[in-house]
Amino acid sequence: MKRSISCFIALSMLVASLPLSAQQKTNTPSKPKNTTVKSNAATTAGFVITGKISGLKEKTLVSLTDINNPTDTLAKAKVTAGAFTLKGKIAEPNLYQVNYHDAQKKSVLFIGNEQLSLKGDVVNVQEIKATGSKINDDFMDFQGTFNPLFKRLTELNAKVASNPSIDRNDSVMVAYTAQFTRIQSAIDKFLNDKKFSPVSAFMLVVTSELEQDFSVLEKRYASLEPSFKEGFYGKIAKQQIDEGKVGAIGSEAIAFTQNDTTGKPVTLASFKGKYVLIDFWASWCRPCRMENPNVVNAFNKFKDKNFTV
Structure with missing residues (x-):
């Protein structure tokens, strides 16, 4: 499955609006921190999603797609008496969505190759509960x-x-x-x-x-x-x-070579060991030209202290 970072940027902006719909396991004691928790993902060859969703029309389509690449369909099934089963294999745990095509609704899941169940009403899709997936x-x-x-x-x-x-x-x-x-x-x-x-x-x-x-x-x-x-x-x-x-405070400056006013190539590396102020400006830039005297003053003030511009 191909994924694009541009798709993910849009995804990250939507994180806060995703449904809080997983059923809490209040009767299960919390597991110790920093210990590996085995889930169905480690023991199942593929994923199996069984759904019992009221409000779905008979024989309508339900599918599972990659949320980063909606055209990538991993599984699909027809609704029978409000129930469906989606089966397939996921390359790695990630965000996916169950699409209820006729109702034009969807449920978002972060799953791997696990066995899980969905239960609820398609009218209140954000209240659909997912159980069985530790991820x-x-x-x-x-x-x-x-x-x-x-x-x-x-x-x-x-x-x-x-x-x-x-x-x-x-x-x-x-x-x-x-x-x-x-x-x-x-x-x-x-x-x-x-x-x-x-x-x-x-x-x-x-x-x-x-x-x-x-x-x-x-x-x-x-x-x-x-x-x-x-x-x-x-x-x-x-x-x-x-x-x-790159360019962050405290990081190593990017090496470059630029001609000086006489056309002679000058490398940044040639100033190694000095305090160097790099000022990017243009002759047509009025604010830049207004700043020039300050740069000159800084040079004159610190030039005897291993400083250059």
């Missing part, structure tokens, strides 16, 4: 934890953005900073609690833009299981980190 339960935990946090951060961000001159000690700014910190703590806790779940790699991708310190992102990425690093979301997480480090 999907982890995804529901992700939503239950982060949806409220994201919602509150979005509300506070709107207030901050509406006041460009807001002071860092303003109550709204203080609340925004505190909420941001809560999310960072929740990310680390989720990675620790769900270390052996493929949802952890998904979570890392969705939340990556909330952390600008790439040493933190690298540490989180390193905590993933090796197989998750090689999966769809693990590869995206690695790409995000690698691309984000």
Whole structure:
């Protein structure tokens, strides 16, 4: 199955609106943290989804598709007495959707090759309950934890953005900073609690833009299981980190060669060991030209301290 990062970008924007519909197992004791939890995905050759959904018309089509590539149909079945069975094989645990074609509704699942059941009413598709998938339960935990946090951060961000001159000690700014910190703590806790779940790699991708310190992102990425690093979301997480480090504060500058005013090629490497200010400007750019005297002043002030422009 081919997946595109552009499709995933749209997906990540929709995460907060996905249904919280998995049935909670209140009578099952919680498993110890940081221990491998075996699910049906490890013992089943393929997936089997059995559905009992009221409101579906007889003989109408139900299918399972890749949410990142909706044209990729993994299984399909006809409804008989409100029931259906979807069977197939998934390359790796990921987000998929069950499509109720006649009703033009769908259920979102994060599953692998597992046996699970769907039960509910197509009229209230977001209330359809999924049971039997440990991976999907982890995804529901992700939503239950982060949806409220994201919602509150979005509300506070709107207030901050509406006041460009807001002071860092303003109550709204203080609340925004505190909420941001809560999310960072929740990310680390989720990675620790769900270390052996493929949802952890998904979570890392969705939340990556909330952390600008790439040493933190690298540490989180390193905590993933090796197989998750090689999966769809693990590869995206690695790409995000690698691309984000280019030009980041504290990272090694990109090597380049540029001609000086006399046409002589000059390499950045030739300034190794010096403090170097690189100023990109154009002769036709008025703000750039207005800044030129400040650059000259900086050079004159620090040129005797191993500094150059």
